[in-house]
Amino acid sequence: MPQLNLDTKGRRPHFFDDPAIDAVMTAMLELMSENFALKERLFALEHALERSGLITAEELETIELPEEARIKLAGEQQAFFQDAFRALNADHQSPASRQAEIDSGK
Amino acid sequence: MPVPLKHDLYVRGSRRQAAQQDFVFGLRAYVLNDMANTMKSRFEEKVEPDFLRATGAAPKDGVDVHKAMKQDNYFRFYSSMRYCAQEMVWRSVGRALNENSDEFDEKLAGVQSASSAVDGSLELDEALELPKNVAAIDVHLAPGGYHTETNPEDCAAGALYDQGLNIFSFGMMGANLDDIGHSMANYVRVKHPDFKPRNVLDLGCTIGHNTCAWATVYPDAAVTGIDVAAPCLRYAHARAKSQGVPVHFKQMNATKLDYPDNSFDVVFSSMFLHELPLKDIKLALAEARRVLRPGGLMLHMELPPNDEMAPYDSFYLDWDAYYNNEPYYKKFRDQNVSDLCIEAGFSDDKLMSFITPQYTYMSDAEYVAAVNEEQTFDETTGRLAEGVQWFGFGAWK
Numbered sequence: 016m017p018q019l020n021l022d023t024k025g026r027r028p029h030f031f032d033d034p035a036i037d038a039v040m041t042a043m044l045e046l047m048s049e050n051f052a053l054k055e056r057l058f059a060l061e062h063a064l065e066r067s068g069l070i071t072a073e074e075l076e077t078i079e080l081p082e083e084a085r086i087k088l089a090g091e092q093q094a095f096f097q098d099a100f101r102a103l104n105a106d107h108q109s110p111a112s113r114q115a116e117i118d119s120g121k
Numbered sequence: 122m123p124v125p126l127k128h129d130l131y132v133r134g135s136r137r138q139a140a141q142q143d144f145v146f147g148l149r150a151y152v153l154n155d156m157a158n159t160m161k162s163r164f165e166e167k168v169e170p171d172f173l174r175a176t177g178a179a180p181k182d183g184v185d186v187h188k189a190m191k192q193d194n195y196f197r198f199y200s201s202m203r204y205c206a207q208e209m210v211w212r213s214v215g216r217a218l219n220e221n222s223d224e225f226d227e228k229l230a231g232v233q234s235a236s237s238a239v240d241g242s243l244e245l246d247e248a249l250e251l252p253k254n255v256a257a258i259d260v261h262l263a264p265g266g267y268h269t270e271t272n273p274e275d276c277a278a279g280a281l282y283d284q285g286l287n288i289f290s291f292g293m294m295g296a297n298l299d300d301i302g303h304s305m306a307n308y309v310r311v312k313h314p315d316f317k318p319r320n321v322l323d324l325g326c327t328i329g330h331n332t333c334a335w336a337t338v339y340p341d342a343a344v345t346g347i348d349v350a351a352p353c354l355r356y357a358h359a360r361a362k363s364q365g366v367p368v369h370f371k372q373m374n375a376t377k378l379d380y381p382d383n384s385f386d387v388v389f390s391s392m393f394l395h396e397l398p399l400k401d402i403k404l405a406l407a408e409a410r411r412v413l414r415p416g417g418l419m420l421h422m423e424l425p426p427n428d429e430m431a432p433y434d435s436f437y438l439d440w441d442a443y444y445n446n447e448p449y450y451k452k453f454r455d456q457n458v459s460d461l462c463i464e465a466g467f468s469d470d471k472l473m474s475f476i477t478p479q480y481t482y483m484s485d486a487e488y489v490a491a492v493n494e495e496q497t498f499d500e501t502t503g504r505l506a507e508g509v510q511w512f513g514f515g516a517w518k
Contacts, residue, residue, distance in 0.1 A: 016222040016229075017271040019215040019281055023208060024259040028444055030197040030204070040201040041208075044148070048209065052140035059136070098212075 027105050038102040045099040122146065123287050127297050128363040129232050130280065130356070132225050134217030141213045142288050148206045150291040153506050156199045157437070161500075163195050164433055183427060183435030187443070190436065204444055207262045207289075214284045215264065218277065225280060232359045239367040243358040245351050246372040254398055255349055258446050261289075267327060267350035279328045279356020286330075293505050295481040297364075301391045302334025304480040304511050305422050309387075310338055311489050312475075313418075318342045318386035322412065324375040324405060325349075325393035329357030331422075333366040335389065342386070347373040376404035383414045391422040395453040402453060406465035413518040419467070420515035425476075427454045429498040438503060458514045467516035474514035476502055 029037040064070045070078075080088070123146045125131050133139055164186070172189045173179055180186045190196040218225060251268055259266050263285065269278055286298050294300050309316065318339055323332040326346030336344040346368055348354055354370045361368045373379055375390070376397075388409040394402050409419045427435045435454070442451035459472050476496035480488050501508045 016218065016225045016277045016280070017275055018219045018222065019277050020264045020269075021212050021215045021219075023211070023262045023264050023446070025446065028204065030200040036197075037201050040198070041205050044202065044205045044209065047148075048141050048144045048213070051144040052137045055140040055143070056136060 027102065035103075038100075038105065041102040042099040045095075045101075049095055049099075124292070124296050126283065126287055128360050130225070130228050130283070130360055130363060132218060132221045132228070132280070132284070134221055138213065138217035138220070141209075142217065145206055145209045145213050146288045146291050148202070148209070149289065152199060152203050152206060153291070156195075156202070157506060160190075160193075160195055160199050161433065161437075163193060164190065168193050169433075180432045180436075182432050183430075183437075183439050186432050186436035187439070200440070200444060203440070204262075207445060210285050210288045211263050211281065214288060215281055218280055218284070229276070229359055232363045235362070237362055237365070239362065239365050241358060241361050241367045242369045243354060244369070244371045245354065249349060249372050249374065251349055252374060252376075252401065254396060254401070254449060258448065260396060260446050262446050267348070267353050270352045274355065276352045276356035276359065278350065278352035279354075279360075282353060283328050283330070283356065283360065290505065293507075293509055295479070297481075298330045299334045300479050300481045301422050301511055302331030303338065304477045305331075305389065305391065305420060305513055306335045306338035307480045307485075307488060308475060308477045308492055308513065309418065309420065311492050316386075316418070318418075320385050321345070321387040321389060322347065322378075322380075322385045324388065324390040324409070325396070326357065326370070327353045329354075329361050329368055329370060331391045332357070332368050332370075333361050333364065335387070336361075336366050336368050343369070345369040345371060347371050347375065347378075349374050376401050376408060378408045378412050380412045382411050384412045386414055386417045388413055388417070388419045389421070392424075394421055395424055395450045396447060397453070398449050399452050399456070402456075402461065403464060406461055410466045410516075410518060415518055417518050418473075418515060419462075419518070420473075420513055422511055422513050423458070423503075424450070424454055425498055425503045425512040426456060426458055427451075428457060430502070431500070434500045434502075434504070437500075462514070462516045467518065471517040472514075473516060474512070476510050476512055478510050 031037055122143050125133060134142070168189050169179060172185070180189060255266060255268050263281065265278055267278055267282065283298070286294065290298065295303065320343040321335045321339065323335065323344070323346040326332045326348050327350070329346045332344060332346035335342065344367070346357060349372065351372055354372055358370045394405065397405065406419070413419060424438055430438070439451050439454065441447045458474065459469070462472055463469055476498065478488065478491045478496070483491065496510060501510050503509070503512050
């Protein structure tokens with residue numbers, strides 16, 4: 016399957032007098048989505064850990080991540096910023112971005 | 122929480138992707154149930170009285186209500202959240218499909234290569250010109266719309282639509298997303314028991330989810346679904362095969378059907394006409410009549426017309442016209458559907474219109490009892506929320 020484009024064509028509407036509020040709403044909902052996904056994973060993990068007796072709640076508080084895991088987490092953090100703040104610049108298109116669209120025939 | 126779709130093309134995605142889809146599913150349910158109810162209360166308690174004081178009259182139609190509500194902060198929050206949720210439907214599903222494209226390809230190949238007892242088919246027309254209402258806009262804010270394809274086997278747009286609809290509908294369109302098709306076909310079965318269609322044509326069928334319902338309700342009928350979007354039709358064919366439902370899919374424009382006169386007993390569509398410019402709606406209705414046999418039935422499941430709805434309910438349903446990339450939606454809802462049918466050549470004594478409860482959420486006996494009670498237009502008609510009822514209209518030839 017070819018990769019799907021995730022961005023909708025056309026101008027985004029704004030509902031508040033200041034479009035910045037709409038952008039913040041988008042960021043907030045992306046944040047809530049990510050927060051929910053994390054919460055769901057934590058529930059699953061804590062349930063599995065408790066069931067297996069591998070780790071206690073106290074140990075979870077003090078565990079340190081290895082470097083490789085830290086780098087992976089940092090990458091996910093940046094991708095999260097891209098998602099959450101994608102609307103902040105939606106009222107502007109750079110000449111380079113427009114040229115790229117023209118070149119691609121959009 | 123979204124229920125996994127009941128066919129072999131479903132891609133769940135990672136735990137995180139599934140949780141994000143679950144979030145959007147829940148967000149849509151919250152916005153369209155809880156927030157929608159609160160917003161209506163605010164209208165009745167504050168916005169409408171303020172409008173009355175300022176103008177000396179109550180809002181006369183949905184446009185008046187929209188003007189008044191645009192100043193209300195709760196409407197702004199509702200709209201902003203609903204718009205974002207719509208984007209997030211496609212983003213959450215698209216990301217899961219992109220990151221699991223190999224899994225999808227394997228599943229698709231498995232379905233396509235499997236031997237099957239059912240006799241379905243797929244016929245594409247490479248020369249078909251895409252109409253502007255499909256090609257120029259990302260309908261429903263879905264990136265790439267129904268039609269975008271990058272190779273001759275591409276059915277990604279169909280997968281995106283199917284799995285996106287599963288999140289979008291937050292459980293209100295049936296476990297197989299086919300409640301509309303079942304509700305319409307079963308309405309005809311119950312109300313017209315002597316009518317036994319030999320063949321059925323579904324216009325603008327997209328991924329064939331509602332087309333398949335007709336093949337289930339009328340197993341002796343040959344059922345065909347047409348659409349202009351090849352990626353959806355490829356997907357529809359595999360989806361129907363995976364579910365063991367014999368349906369023929371053809372790439373064709375409903376405004377110019379490639380069938381002789383008097384070819385079908387039923388010409389059906391669901392949530393289709395409101396995406397067309399008015400001139401194309403008129404062409405599609407005239408074409409439907411042309412290909413119907415005498416005694417056949419044209420039936421369209423649609424959004425209820427504005428002239429049947431209270432001003433607030435008209436405003437509420439027209440949200441999509443303003444904010445969901447559905448530019449022809451309001452124009453359709455402003456039409457008198459009886460007049461449209463008559464203009465297409467149907468007799469005014471052969472028209473039908475009805476409201477039906479959802480078939481797949483009750484037993485057959487409960488449904489039969491429910492449709493035999495008179496249903497009237499109200500705020501639940503066509504509104505995707507708890508208690509939704511579907512509207513159908515058409516005519517016998």
